[in-house]
Amino acid sequence: MKTLIITFSLILLAISSINSQDYTLAFCYKNTNEPDSLDKIYSALENSSVINISGFHDIPLDNPDWSPDGEKIAVSGSITDSQKSIYTFRLANPGSLIRLTQVDSVWDVAPDWSPDGSKIMFTRFLVNQNFLSELWVMDSNGSNAYHIGLNGSYGRWSPNGDHIVFHFGNNGGYDIGICNADGTGFVHVTNTNNIDEISPVYSPDGTKLAYTSINSSGEHDICIMDIDGNNVVNLTENHNGGGSPKWSPCGYQIAFHQGGNI
Numbered sequence: 001m002k003t004l005i006i007t008f009s010l011i012l013l014a015i016s017s018i019n020s021q022d023y024t025l026a027f028c029y030k031n032t033n034e035p036d037s038l039d040k041i042y043s044a045l046e047n048s049s050v051i052n053i054s055g056f057h058d059i060p061l062d063n064p065d066w067s068p069d070g071e072k073i074a075v076s077g078s079i080t081d082s083q084k085s086i087y088t089f090r091l092a093n094p095g096s097l098i099r100l101t102q103v104d105s106v107w108d109v110a111p112d113w114s115p116d117g118s119k120i121m122f123t124r125f126l127v128n129q130n131f132l133s134e135l136w137v138m139d140s141n142g143s144n145a146y147h148i149g150l151n152g153s154y155g156r157w158s159p160n161g162d163h164i165v166f167h168f169g170n171n172g173g174y175d176i177g178i179c180n181a182d183g184t185g186f187v188h189v190t191n192t193n194n195i196d197e198i199s200p201v202y203s204p205d206g207t208k209l210a211y212t213s214i215n216s217s218g219e220h221d222i223c224i225m226d227i228d229g230n231n232v233v234n235l236t237e238n239h240n241g242g243g244s245p246k247w248s249p250c251g252y253q254i255a256f257h258q259g260g261n262i
Contacts, residue, residue, distance in 0.1 A: 061087070063110050067117050067140075074100075074111035074120055082127045086111050086120065088140075100142030107131070110154045113140070115161045123153045135166060135183070148183030154199050157181070159206045165189075165227075167198040167211075176200045176211060178227065189229045199244055202227075203251050210245040210254050222256050 063076040067088075074088045077099070084107040086100045100120070101108045107125035114121070120140050124147075126132045133153040138145035152168035162181055167174045174196040176189045189209075190197045200211040206227070213223045213234070222242040225232040235254065236242045245256045 065111050065113055067113050068115060069117060074113060076107075076109040076111065076122075084108055086122050086138075086142075088120075098142075100138065101145065108136075112156050114157050115159060121155045121157060121164065123155065125153075133168075135164065137181075148179075148181075150177075150179060150183050150186065152177065156201045158202050159204055165200045165202060165209060167196075167200060174198050174214075176209065176229075189227070190225075197223075201245060201247065203247050204249055205251060210247060212243050212245065212256075222254060224254075 059077045059079060061075045061077050065074045067073065071092070072088050072090050074086060076084050077087045077097075078084050082105050083103075085102060086108045087097050088100060089097045101122070103124075105127045107127060108122050109125065110123045112121045113119070118140055119137055121135065121137045124134045124136050126134070133151055135148050135150050135152050135155045136145055137148055148164070150166075150168075152166040155164045155166040157164060163178055164181060164183075165176065165178050167176050170188075170191065173194075175191055176197045177186055178189055179186045194216040196214040198212050198214065200209045202209060203224075208224050209227055210222060210224045213221045215221075220242045221234050221236045221238070222245050223232055223234050242256050242258055245254050247254055
């Protein structure tokens, strides 16, 4: 297993996706030399210069996720301090930012396309309810949005679309859980004292999970384990910050951001 560490002289807030055709990374990027600049979505091949692929908009964008066909990206956009919404745009037309969710006093973040591209899962934080987090699913055009009946954050589809993995609050910490795509059949995967496990994502073959492990000192590492929680392997072991892991389509590499909080 190789890990692909992506760092830049400017702040890298999240690495979200790897295009299945050319292994292009999509990530949120902000120029620290321009304090008033907004977060935009960029792409880059390994060791190459970054390219703005989201165009220029009047709202910050983050949490990018490629559509399965590689033609669109779903993102979260910050409208106000109390409202964030899910958007999509076409790579061929970055000015085509389409707003999919429009609910007041919520943060809709962390979109994730279903494997067949027909649906988008996202996390809804209820601002007026102490940021209670819910897992939601909608059609890829924004219609038919519904809460799957579970509280949790940063849900990710399994490769066949039958299951969802996510993290959730448990006794003051965070654990990883898995459920069926309709929210039934919940399984509590991790339950480790003094360690938070967050941001899980399935490997391409569906047999393993990559995730961020945070110890009691707040140090981050990238780990992998079997989907039943066994055979945990710490890939970084440097406690130097590791978040938002993403598998390469071949399953031999994992991209993540280094430094800062998730």
